[in-house]
Amino acid sequence: MNVIMAESAGFCFGVKKAMDMVEEQIEQKGDLPIYTYGPIIHNAEVVRDLESRGVITIKDDEELKKVPKGIMIIRSHGVPKRVNDTLLDMGFKIVDATCPFVKRIHNEVSRQSAQGKKIIIVGNATHPEVEGIIGWCNSKPYVIESVDEIENIPFRQDESYCLVSQTTFNHRKFKDIVEKIAQIGYDVTVVDTICNATDERQRESREVAKRVDTMIVIGDAHSSNSKKLFEICKEECEDTHFIQTLNDLKLELPKSVRLVGITAGASTPNNIIEEVQNYVRVDF
Ligand code: F3S
Numbered sequence: 250m251n252v253i254m255a256e257s258a259g260f261c262f263g264v265k266k267a268m269d270m271v272e273e274q275i276e277q278k279g280d281l282p283i284y285t286y287g288p289i290i291h292n293a294e295v296v297r298d299l300e301s302r303g304v305i306t307i308k309d310d311e312e313l314k315k316v317p318k319g320i321m322i323i324r325s326h327g328v329p330k331r332v333n334d335t336l337l338d339m340g341f342k343i344v345d346a347t348c349p350f351v352k353r354i355h356n357e358v359s360r361q362s363a364q365g366k367k368i369i370i371v372g373n374a375t376h377p378e379v380e381g382i383i384g385w386c387n388s389k390p391y392v393i394e395s396v397d398e399i400e401n402i403p404f405r406q407d408e409s410y411c412l413v414s415q416t417t418f419n420h421r422k423f424k425d426i427v428e429k430i431a432q433i434g435y436d437v438t439v440v441d442t443i444c445n446a447t448d449e450r451q452r453e454s455r456e457v458a459k460r461v462d463t464m465i466v467i468g469d470a471h472s473s474n475s476k477k478l479f480e481i482c483k484e485e486c487e488d489t490h491f492i493q494t495l496n497d498l499k500l501e502l503p504k505s506v507r508l509v510g511i512t513a514g515a516s517t518p519n520n521i522i523e524e525v526q527n528y529v530r531v532d533f
Contacts, residue, residue, distance in 0.1 A: 252530050253461060255453045255512035259522050261446035263325040263348025264290055264515055270346045271322055275302055281342065282319035286332070287377070289324050289346075290516040292469045294494060313339070320344055326377045327351045329384015330359075350444045351378060354413050355385040357440055361411035362387035366438070369393065369402065371426055372415025379415050395422070396429050410437040416444040417474070447474060447515070454478050454512040458485035461510035465498070466491050467525055468514030475514025482512065495524045 260268065267289060274283050283304045288296045296306055307313050307321075318340040323333070327347035336343055347355070358368045368390035372379040383390055391402045404410075412430065414423050420443055427439050458464045464486040468475020470493055483489040488506075492498050509529050513522050 250506075250529055251508050252526055253457050253508065253510045254522075254526060255450070255457045255510070257446070257450040257453050258467075258511065258513040259515070259517050259519055261444075261450075261515045263350060263444075263446075266348065267322075267325040267346035268295075268518075270344055271299060271304060274320055274322065274344060275299075275304065279320070282317060283322065284316065284319055284341075285322045285324060286328060286336070287324055289322065291472045292516040292518065293471075294469075294521065295516070295518055322346055325351065327355060327381035328377075329381050330355075331384055347381075348416070348444075350416055350442070351381070354382050354416070354440075354442045357413060357442070358382055358390070358411070359385045359387065361438070362390070366409045366411045367391070369410055369412040369430075369437070370415065371412065371423055372418050376415060378417075382413070382415070393426065396425050399426065399429055399433075404433065404435045406435065408436070410435060412437055412439045413442045416442060417447050418443055420448060450474075450512070450515065451478065451481055454510075455481050455485055457510040457512060458482035458489065461486060461508045462488065462506040463500070463508075464489040464510040464512070465500075465525060465529070466512055466514070467493070467517050467522060469493060469516055472514045472516050475517070478512055478514055482510075486510070492525070494521055495528055498525060498528070500529075 271289055284307050285304060286307055288306050321336050321341040322344045323346055325346055325348040362368050368386045370379055370382055370390050370392045373394060374392040379392060393399060423443060430437055464482045466479045466482055479489060479491045511526055
């Protein structure tokens with residue numbers, strides 16, 4: 250069977266970096282227990298594997314109070330400054346795996362709000378990345394998700410504003426919001442902080458799905474970016490399958506199928522992708 254693999258399948262740069270930092274800590278095998286502040290990625294297989302190697306996922310603040318002090322790995326989404334400070338005060342050693350693209354937003358909002366600018370964040374207020382960004386602003390920021398929500402911001406002529414975005418926000422929607430704000434004519438500095446990794450993966454997966462007879466999307470059932478990939482591929486290729494691991498793959502490929510495409514969400518580890526790729530290549 251011929252297989253086309255989407256090159257951008259699997260971990261993005263930030264997630265890969267965070268996973269490498271966890272591996273580094275495991276390899277160093279120090280005396281201190283290793284924790285991650287929330288699941289390191291949205292992939293149950295990966296979290297289980299790390300737990301079997303001694304990495305403990307802290308689920309909430311109650312648990313945090315009870316565990317012995319150790320190394321706390323901050324995941325790629327980042328955390329609010331107060332969480333960072335609390336962890337240090339409690340005596341944890343922090344290993345910061347915040348994606349550098351997210352860290353750049355923290356630095357930007359921290360600097361701009363310290364200069365007195367009001368911060369506008371384009372994104373979902375309940376997403377952990379946005380909660381983290383909010384926590385680096387020196388004054389309460391505005392969070393909006395649509396053009397309609399612009400009217401919730403009480404703009405003033407005597408204020409300056411700085412607008413940033415959640416890294417995974419939709420480019421087109423961001424542009425619409427920025428254009429609308431420009432029309433109302435206040436002093437707004439726009440910093441485009443959208444990361445292209447998600448767009449790139451979606452675009453490439455669509456291209457692959459267009460060319461193949463059967464498409465396989467690998468991702469965790471709870472991962473929204475994987476589900477989105479499935480929808481996109483299904484639009485282009487009727488015979489699209491969504492699986493978490495090779496065990497879920499129940500393909501009965503008719504003889505007419507010559508070309509299979511594979512893509513994977515941002516939280517799918519390479520070993521699972523390779524397993525599926527080898528299986529399809531050899532067994533059909
Ligand atoms: Fe970073 Fe972009 Fe991934 S912001 S965590 S590289 S999606």
